[in-house]
Each structure stands twice: as structure tokens, then as C-alpha cells.
Amino acid sequence: MADVQKTRAITAYVYRSGKAALEEYQIESEYPMSVMSLLTRLHETDPTLACRTSMCFHGTCGSCLVNVDGRDVKGCTVLVNPGETVSLRPHSKYKVLQDLVVDFRQPLAAEN
Ligand code: FES
Incomplete structure (x- = not known):
């Protein structure tokens, strides 16, 4: 009997700076993956995503x-499970260069 591998989609809503809006992506996976692994797969799917x-x-x-x-996090330490939906935006404390890429040399002023 053949192994049946179950894959389920991870739905990611990702900030696109050119549209100033979230764009929906679906990535099939049978295992949990880190946000960074998810971003790698998203970039392979859509090389225009920065x-x-x-x-x-x-x-x-x-x-x-x-x-x-x-939540501002280290993307390599956060897991996303198959079947889950996540929203991905640029880190809130730095100036956005494009999509999810921020300029770490330009922190935004803290809110009072
Ligand atoms: S890739 Fe996440 S801390 Fe280095």
C-alpha cells in the first residue's frame, strides 16, 4: 500500500508595497515550516516579492x-502549520524599502 502524503495549503497574505495592500498566496506543505522557509517558497513562486x-x-x-x-518577530523562529493562514508585513520599527524588506539603518521614531 502506497504512502498517502497529506498536503494542505498555507495561506499567506503578504504586504506588497507597490499596491500598498496584502496579496494572497497559497503554498502547499505537508509539514510545519518557519516563516522564513515560507518566505523562501513564496519568493520562488513569485520572484517579484521582495x-x-x-x-x-x-x-x-x-x-x-x-x-x-x-507581532514583530524573528521569522526563522515562528512556525506555520499546514492549513493555517498568516499575514506577513514588514517589521514595524524600520523604514520599508520594498514589500517585506526594511532598512535596518533607518529605525522609525518611537511613538509617544
Ligand atoms: S534568519 Fe532569523 S535570526 Fe537569522
Whole structure:
């Protein structure tokens, strides 16, 4: 009897700066994946999506800062399960260069 592998879609709503709106993507996966792995798959699917994908993937470099479902996090440390829906936006504390890419040299002023 053949193994039946179950894949389910991860739905990602991703901020696109050119449209100033979220764009919907679907990625099939049978396993949980980190937000950074999800972004890598999204970038392979749509090379026009600007995001950082080549980093440590171990929670040490801090280059993967991104906003997931309204929380600023290290994307390599947050898992998304098949069947889940996430919204991905640029990190809220830095100036947006394009889509999810921010300029770490330009922190935004803190709100009072
Ligand atoms: S990829 Fe380095 S901290 Fe996340």
C-alpha cells in the first residue's frame, strides 16, 4: 500500500508595497515550516516579492525580522502549520524599502 502524503495549503497574505495592500498566496506543505522557509517558497513562486531569504535560519543574526499576524518577530523562529493562514508585513520599527524588506539603518521614531 502506497504512502498517502497529506498536503494542505498555507495561506499567506503578504504586504506588497507597490499596491500598498496584502496579496494572497497559497503554498502547499505537508509539514510545519518557519516563516522564513515560507518566505523562501513564496519568493520562488513569485520572484517579484521582495523579502530577505538567505540568512542564518537559527535565530542568531536578526536579519529575518518581520511582522507576523501583527507581532514583530524573528521569522526563522515562528512556525506555520499546514492549513493555517498568516499575514506577513514588514517589521514595524524600520523604514520599508520594498514589500517585506526594511532598512535596518533607518529605525522609525518611537511613538509617544
Ligand atoms: S534568519 Fe537569522 S535570526 Fe532569523
